[in-house]
Amino acid sequence: DADVTQTPRNRITKTGKRIMLECSQTKGHDRMYWYRQDPGLGLRLIYYSFDVKDINKGEISDGYSVSRQAQAKFSLSLESAIPNQTALYFCATSDPRTGAYNEQFFGPGTRLTVL
Amino acid sequence: SQQGEEDPQALSIQEGENATMNCSYKTSINNLQWYRQNSGRGLVHLILIRSNEREKHSGRLRVTLDTSKKSSSLLITASRAADTASYFCATARFYNQGGKLIFGQGTELSVKP
Numbered sequence: 001d002a003d004v005t006q007t008p009r010n011r012i013t014k015t016g017k018r019i020m021l022e023c024s025q026t027k028g029h030d031r032m033y034w035y036r037q038d039p040g041l042g043l044r045l046i047y048y049s050f051d052v053k054d055i056n057k058g059e060i061s062d063g064y065s066v067s068r069q070a071q072a073k074f075s076l077s078l079e080s081a082i083p084n085q086t087a088l089y090f091c092a093t094s095d096p097r098t099g100a101y102n103e104q105f106f107g108p109g110t111r112l113t114v115l
Numbered sequence: 116s117q118q119g120e121e122d123p124q125a126l127s128i129q130e131g132e133n134a135t136m137n138c139s140y141k142t143s144i145n146n147l148q149w150y151r152q153n154s155g156r157g158l159v160h161l162i163l164i165r166s167n168e169r170e171k172h173s174g175r176l177r178v179t180l181d182t183s184k185k186s187s188s189l190l191i192t193a194s195r196a197a198d199t200a201s202y203f204c205a206t207a208r209f210y211n212q213g214g215k216l217i218f219g220q221g222t223e224l225s226v227k228p
Contacts, residue, residue, distance in 0.1 A: 004157070035218075042203060043158070043218040058215070090157060103148060104216060106157035 003027045004107035006091050012113045013081050021076045021110050023091030032074040033092040033104065034058075034066060036085075043090065049074055050096070081114040088112075121204060121219040129227050134191040136222040138204035139184075145207045147180055148216065149189050152201045161189075161202075194226045 004025045013019050023032065030051045035043040045058030047066040055066060063085060067075045078085055088111050092104040122137045138147070146165045150158040164171045164180045164187065171178045177190040191198055201223050205216040 033215075040220055042220040045215060045217075048215060088155070092158075103160040103163060104158075106159070108157045109155065111155070 004091060004093055004105055006089075006107040006110050008110060009108065010111045012115065014115050015082055017081050019078050019081055019112070021078075021089055021091075021112070023074045023076070023107055025072050025091075025093045025105075025107075027093055027095070027105060028071075029093035029095045029105070030071060031094040031096060032068070033094075034064075034074065034076045035090045035092065036060070036087040037090060037109075038087050046076065046089075078112075078114075081112075083114045086112060086114045121202075121222045123222060124220070125223045125225070127225040127227065128194060130194060130196055132194055132226075134194050134198070134224055134226070136189045136202050136224070138187045138189070138219055140187075140204075140206050140217075140219075141185065142208060144182075147178075147187050148205045148207070149176075149178060149187075150203045150205060150218075152203065152221070154200070158203065191224075194224075196226050196228045198224060199226045200224060 007022045033048045034046040037043050044060050046064050047058050049055050049068045052068050065077045088109050090109050091107040094102050094104045120139045128134055146163055148163045149161045151161050152158045162173045162176055162178050164178050175192045180187045201221045203218050203221045205218045207216055
């Protein structure tokens with residue numbers, strides 16, 4: 001679904017490097033989320049933002065930071081990448097007008113490998 | 116910690132058979148959702164059932180919710196090879212901020228032609 005896009009789609013980096021994953025959406029949704037997926041662990045919430053001025057930590061925020069540059073853009077940064085941050089990262093959006101607990105729309109994912 | 120526990124972790128069936136996946140959770144919820152993920156792709160929302168609902172249908176999908184047992188099931192009838200994917204349940208609780216989903220580990224479904 002091209003409504004939520006993520007760049008890059010694949011990234012290989014080295015331990016200690018700073019990297020940024022970007023998410024853009026054209027759905028006009030206020031709420032945006034970053035998840036990571038590891039085999040056998042499902043998806044775990046890293047950070048979420050309910051509007052441009054609102055940033056909240058999720059379940060596993062240590063080692064990550066985010067920036068909500070605009071309603072349509074939400075970036076995830078790894079300040080100093082480490083190998084156990086190797087995972088598949090997903091951005092998602094939701095629309096509060098449909099209620100507080102509503103379906104989320106996911107981007108295609110970024111596969112990150114930290115060597 | 117994960118809210119949802121899914122069972123089985125993997126399921127292999129023949130085309131035309133029904134597939135049933137189960138999800139258990141630990142705390143009270145506002146709603147429970149099911150998502151599908153094709154290999155290496157983003158998740159796609161399938162169906163949402165609210166805590167005051169017991170059963171919901173969407174095409175070949177049937178979802179049940181038993182809040183007394185804190186469990187839900189997803190039934191896919193007359194399965195097709197194209198249904199091969201991972202299926203995740205996700206629960207939404209009441210938080211002050213609201214809107215967060217907690218995902219289970221998923222069931223990997225393989226439908227053989």
